[in-house]
């Protein structure tokens with residue numbers, strides 16, 4: 001069970017992996033700050049958490065806006081006290097061939113996957129340093145460790161997210177702050193279902209075939225589940241093991257260099 005003082009920001013929790021992480025962290029006793037653009041979905045999740053006895057604050061925001069993280073941290077501090085954990089999970093997965101991938105798409109993807117985690121770190125690290133304790137966890141991907149076709153912006157941004165995590169880990173470990181980048185392969189969520197539907201709409205194969213091809217790209221030979229990812233995240237946040245980049249797409253998940 002986490003210390004009752006844990007104040008945890010979870011981004012991208014209006015659905016998918018982020019929602020599974022929020023539910024698990026609430027069960028572990030964290031006071032949660034719920035972030036995504038869709039306020040209605042966040043309010044529904046907050047109601048569900050409060051009914052179960054877990055306090056939750058809704059902060060609807062578009063995290064491509066550089067000022068949003070500092071505003072969220074201010075609101076969280078007023079409601080619950082200074083955040084002690086940030087789970088940077090919000091993400092989109094633009095997929096297209098390189099000829100169609102513009103620098104605008106690249107910038108937007110970087111703003112969300114790298115810019116927002118950096119802005120959250122700027123806002124929370126001073127109080128974490130004072131308390132000599134804290135945890136910054138990024139939901140990265142095996143696309144941050146190796147290359148996948150038709151995802152140049154996403155793969156570049158996830159490599160950026162892993163690189164940012166490594167730099168923060170090197171800088172902040174001496175201050176008592178743990179930094180992780182968790183790397184699942186393909187996960188059964190809206191992103192993958194949507195990508196499979198988009199392939200089917202182009203008439204290349206059925207959505208089921210496209211989904212099966214994605215699952216086959218995982219080294220574990222199947223899709224991860226959101227719950228499986230959430231369980232790994234909650235364990236890292238609770239136990240704070242030594243290490244930074246955590247590869248989930250292995251028979252024995254663990255840290256890589």
Ligand SMILES: NC(=O)c1ccc[n+]([C@@H]2O[C@H](COP(=O)([O-])OP(=O)(O)OC[C@H]3O[C@@H](n4cnc5c(N)ncnc54)[C@H](OP(=O)(O)O)[C@@H]3O)[C@@H](O)[C@H]2O)c1
Pocket residue numbers: 011012013014015016017018035036037038039061062063064089090091092093112139140141142183184185186187188189190191192
């Ligand atoms: N699914 C996979 O196969 C897979 C594999 C490896 C890593 N990941 C990573 O896991 C994370 C979660 O993915 P998922 O599969 O759960 O995706 P998802 O179901 O599409 O959920 C994405 C979440 O991010 C939020 N979000 C998107 N753009 C945002 C923005 N501009 N500002 C604030 N919030 C935003 C969405 O909420 P709103 O739309 O309400 O804003 C939603 O809550 C992502 O970082 C993804 O890259 C996914």
